[in-house]
Amino acid sequence: MWAKCGFLFLAAIGVCGCRTSTLSNDTVEVPARPIKRHVQPVRMTKDFAVPVLMYHRIDTLSAKEKTSPLMCDLTVSPEQFDAQVAYLVKNGFSLVSVKQVQDALLGGLALPERSVAITMDDGYKDNFDQAFPILLRYGVSATVFLVTKTLDTPGHLAWNDVNVMRRRQVGVGSHTVSHLDLTTLDADRLDFELRESKRVLEQRLGQPVEAIAYPSGSYNDGVVERTREAGYLSGWKKGGGPVQPGADPLLLPRVRVRGCTTMDDFKRMVWSGVYANEKAKTSIHSPYLQ
Numbered sequence: 001m002w003a004k005c006g007f008l009f010l011a012a013i014g015v016c017g018c019r020t021s022t023l024s025n026d027t028v029e030v031p032a033r034p035i036k037r038h039v040q041p042v043r044m045t046k047d048f049a050v051p052v053l054m055y056h057r058i059d060t061l062s063a064k065e066k067t068s069p070l071m072c073d074l075t076v077s078p079e080q081f082d083a084q085v086a087y088l089v090k091n092g093f094s095l096v097s098v099k100q101v102q103d104a105l106l107g108g109l110a111l112p113e114r115s116v117a118i119t120m121d122d123g124y125k126d127n128f129d130q131a132f133p134i135l136l137r138y139g140v141s142a143t144v145f146l147v148t149k150t151l152d153t154p155g156h157l158a159w160n161d162v163n164v165m166r167r168r169q170v171g172v173g174s175h176t177v178s179h180l181d182l183t184t185l186d187a188d189r190l191d192f193e194l195r196e197s198k199r200v201l202e203q204r205l206g207q208p209v210e211a212i213a214y215p216s217g218s219y220n221d222g223v224v225e226r227t228r229e230a231g232y233l234s235g236w237k238k239g240g241g242p243v244q245p246g247a248d249p250l251l252l253p254r255v256r257v258r259g260c261t262t263m264d265d266f267k268r269m270v271w272s273g274v275y276a277n278e279k280a281k282t283s284i285h286s287p288y289l290q
Helices: 007-016 069-074 078-090 098-107 126-138 159-166 187-205 221-229 263-278
Strands: 019-021 028-030 052-055 094-096 115-121 142-146 170-174 211-213 234-236
Touching: 078 126, 078 263, 098 115, 098 170, 098 211, 098 234, 115 126, 115 263, 126 142, 126 159, 142 159, 142 211, 159 170, 159 187, 170 187, 187 211, 187 221
Parallel strands: 052 115, 094 115, 115 142, 142 170, 170 211, 211 234
Antiparallel strands: 019 028
16 A cells, blocks of 8 residues: 655654655655565575666656657666566565675675666656655665766756665665766866765765766776775676676676667576576576566
8 A cells, every 4th residue: 555644754654654755846655565575585695696787767758758769768667667676576586786796796795696786877856756666666675876966956866865765775876976978087077076976975865985887887997096096896887797706896797778678688687697607507497588
């Protein structure tokens, strides 16, 4: 059941059993409890291979947006996103955070044997209005990479949205101040984009920000070195398959989910980690065709 709670009851979510956000112009209702499901014991492994999914917008395209190849590429519909998350839950995947993947990589820790991470770039408002209720419905985590300059601007997340999300299994990372191609910047501007974003996020959220997603996946050796010097522990690009032990923590791969991604494409993406760990076996069923 969905219920409406006023802003004053946000802090009392455990008592009222529901949450309705009135922290922005639109009222967004989210389920009080995730969908009930039978939970199998989760096997842990240090020999992990984790596909990290990269989303941008989760929304319904307007008539004008449908004429834009860029918007069609960036936008996954809420129905698609719901079906994709439902598939992960139904097939026993553990939804882990970017921080969990980072800590496993840096500390040699174990992760669930069948892990996937969800990330969303740029901080679009629909991440809160559309994606967040779906994440809560299924009781799974995600990470948003935020452009600090666009927070509290039309079409983007508000700071209050971010605070609500991070209290409910959504991690936060940097996507720089202005979403510029970092490889084109001089040293001073590059340091500003990296350090100021981290500083603002940490100050406003009251928590460490250790991960950054490079805008448009663009990087070079200088960008990576200054990212390390700015205090980030993980840097996320695009492409390259699942994250596995031994990967460079500042050049971690993600798998992009597009508006045109079919369900069969999606299944291949999320099973890629399992295949990476089982590639030596001669008989592998085709679970992605379930």
